[in-house]
Amino acid sequence: MNLTQDTIARLAGHLENAELQREAVRKITDEYPDMDWDDAYAIQDAIRARKEARGTRIAGLKMGLTSFAKMRQMGVSDPVYGFLTDYGACMDGAAIDTGTLIHPKVEAEIAFVLKAPLKGPGCHIGDVLAATDFVVPAVEVIDSRYENFRFDLKSVIADNTSSARFVVGGTHRGAEGLDLKNLGVVLEKNGEVVATAAGAAVLGHPANSVAMLANMLGARGRELPAGTFIMTGGVTEAIAVAAGDNITVRYQHLGTVSMHFT
Ligand code: OOG
Ligand code: MG
Numbered sequence: 001m002n003l004t005q006d007t008i009a010r011l012a013g014h015l016e017n018a019e020l021q022r023e024a025v026r027k028i029t030d031e032y033p034d035m036d037w038d039d040a041y042a043i044q045d046a047i048r049a050r051k052e053a054r055g056t057r058i059a060g061l062k063m064g065l066t067s068f069a070k071m072r073q074m075g076v077s078d079p080v081y082g083f084l085t086d087y088g089a090c091m092d093g094a095a096i097d098t099g100t101l102i103h104p105k106v107e108a109e110i111a112f113v114l115k116a117p118l119k120g121p122g123c124h125i126g127d128v129l130a131a132t133d134f135v136v137p138a139v140e141v142i143d144s145r146y147e148n149f150r151f152d153l154k155s156v157i158a159d160n161t162s163s164a165r166f167v168v169g170g171t172h173r174g175a176e177g178l179d180l181k182n183l184g185v186v187l188e189k190n191g192e193v194v195a196t197a198a199g200a201a202v203l204g205h206p207a208n209s210v211a212m213l214a215n216m217l218g219a220r221g222r223e224l225p226a227g228t229f230i231m232t233g234g235v236t237e238a239i240a241v242a243a244g245d246n247i248t249v250r251y252q253h254l255g256t257v258s259m260h261f262t
Pocket of ligand 1: 062063064065066067070074107140142143144149156161162163232233234238
C-alpha cells in the first residue's frame, strides 16, 4: 500500500460524492500515480463501508472487463471486481431516470446465484458449476464517475468498477441445462440490433468469471458465501443510453430483459 489511511478515506468520500451528486471527476491516478492495487481495492472497500454505515445492503458482486469487447473498448487488459447495491436493483421493464446518473451505458451480462460457498485460490469452472444454484440474465447500467469514462484499472477499481444500476430477468435455469458457452445474446436499442455475442465472449465461459472472482477474493482472504448473486461482466461492448431510449436484451433459453430510460 502506498496511500495513507487518511488519503484512502478522502478519496472514497470524493468518489462517492461524485456518484451521489452525479458529477464527473478526474481519474484519481492523475493525482496519485503511485497508488497500487491494494490501495485501489481499499478505496472501493471504504466506499462500501460508507454506504453500509448509512444502511445500504450489498445485493451482490460483479466482475468487469471480462470480455475482449469490453477490454478493447476501455483500453485495459485485466478483469476487476466490484459490488452491487440494493438501491441499484431495478425491476425488469423498469423506467430508469437518467437524471440520477452521469452518462449511463448498458451491458448484457449472464449472472449466477450460488448454492454453496466458493473460496480461492484454485477455484475452477468445475467448482463453479457444482456450486451454481441457477443462472439468470441480467443487464448492468454502468456509470463511471470519471469524465468521459476515461480511466485506468486502478482508478476504475476505486470507483467500484462504474457500478450504478442492474436489471435481472425472471427466467432462471440450472447450469446443467444450458450450453453457456454457446448461449446467444442479442442487444437491441430502440428496436435495432446494436450488439450480439455468445457466452464464450466472457473468458471463454461465464463460469470462468465466477472462478476468477473467487480466486481474486481468496487472495484477499475472502470467500463467496452460498446465495451470492454474481454478474460475470458484459459480453459485448457497453452501449450509451439517453432519456427516451428503450433497451431489450434477448438471451437464448433465458428470456428477455428490458428497460427504458427517462
Ligand atoms: C468498467 C466496468 C466494466 C463490465 O461488465 O465489463 C463492467 C467500465 O467499463 O466502466 O462492468
Ligand atoms: Mg458490467
